[in-house]
Amino acid sequence: MTIIAAADGSALGNPGPAGWAWYVDDSCWRAGGWPHGTNNQGELMAVLDLFRSTAHVPEQDLLILCDSQYVINCITKWMPGWKRKGWRKADGKAVLNVDLLKDIDQAITGRKYTFEWVKGHAGHDLNEAADERARAVAVAYQQGVAPRSGPGFPGASAGVRGELGGRPAGLQSHGAQPQEARPQEAQPQALASLAQGTRQQAPAGDQQSRTGRTSWPHSEPTLFGESGIFGQPDLFSELDEQTSVVPLSAEDTVLALEREMLRPEVRADIGRIGVLLHPDFAEIGSSGRFWTRDAMMMALEEDPGEPTELELLSADRLNEDTILLNYRSLAPAGAALRSSVWMLDRGQWRLRFHQGTSEQ
Incomplete structure (x- = not known):
């Protein structure tokens, strides 16, 4: 059975x-x-x-x-x-x-x-x-x-x-009464970021094996080509705590999220990536490679890339739930022109599509 x-x-x-x-x-x-x-x-x-x-x-x-x-x-x-x-x-x-x-x-x-x-x-x-x-x-x-x-x-x-064994240090058992979360040492996730160390997308049907072993082929650098996606505390936690701050516009929120994704320490946190990337995320990298969400997350696990600056070119509201960002990324390895499409998904802005073109 x-x-x-x-x-x-x-x-x-x-x-x-x-x-x-x-x-x-x-x-x-x-x-x-x-x-x-x-x-x-x-x-x-x-x-x-x-x-x-x-x-x-x-x-x-x-x-x-x-x-x-x-x-x-x-x-x-x-x-x-x-x-x-x-x-x-x-x-x-x-x-x-x-x-x-x-x-x-x-x-x-x-x-x-x-x-x-x-x-x-x-x-x-x-x-x-x-x-x-x-x-x-x-x-x-x-x-x-x-x-x-x-x-x-x-x-x-x-x-x-009756008990929750093996929980991370400092975390409360599910059997105890809930209590207000207390400040504690940040616990970043072990996953990846959008960067220059790459992995090849797994072919359909090869993503899992029936023996309890799952393999993913490796390849070259990732499309985003820079740094990472996860931070802690994350953007949303900061906004929740700062209730007295005037809410950002949708365009400013998306821009802040894009900047967050260019930070290596954020890109190295797969939990945060899972929040920021839309379930149907896709990317066409500057190398011409096509990336799915899963392939990108796998590629970013080992190389979150380098610190990258963002020079905004435009932020356009395509409709109520979609914003297009065009910007220039500036990293030690060089500059690139980039476009990101952000979509509102169940009340949260998530990256749906990204494309990059290296500047010579």
Whole structure:
């Protein structure tokens, strides 16, 4: 028998009130979260708790539906190399979310599992159900009310049902009462940025294997050609906290987001990239290569690029929900002319399309 479950995470502000959930059906699901966490931490915790909740049935295969390429690649591709290097990346920097990853590494020992990537917010029933429950927990922490944890997996031990093991340091267990998020050390995500280290897009149908191993071919530099996409605290968190500040216009908000994406430390945070890139994001790079959202996020993981300045040429409102930015990017490697199309998606501006042309 194969257990088919979706796992998902949610963070309001990223970092901010965060939730995670896995879902098999309405009678078999579980959710939890923290007052302050990131989307990636939620995604990883959902997978970890699913393995722990099914530890009493190790003979059953697990098919995990996941919309996070970060999670899939961490578990099926990068972890063996990180372990050999003492949980450090190729650049020598410490792996982010390492406590969760170490717990997952222990939990998957001896288990038969397969990850299958599904597109988020695309109407997939199980993915939508997990997403709704993860977001509901994040909202509960935001509002200071008790979150719903769900019935859990039949036969799971009381310890699994009652506590949240393996949570990132400083984060509160889902079983405790929500409390106001307190200042703590920032916890950036381990993923990538739009930069000059590149990866080739995976061909359709090759994005996941049935053996629990997912492979992605490598290639040359990325299209955006500069720095990164994620920062902490992120733009939205700053705006939420500064309630006395006059709200930015849509054009100024989009321009601020574009500048944020040109910062290496932001581009190196895949959780933030996942917030800023539209689910249907595409890019045509200055090299002529076409990039999808997933291929771009994978390429940015290893090289967030260099610091880049932005010289705005124009900001045009194409319609109520779409803004076109034209600008010149100025980086040590050279200048380029760039165009970005930003779309309003469920109340948040997200980058839908980007194109760059190098200036000779």
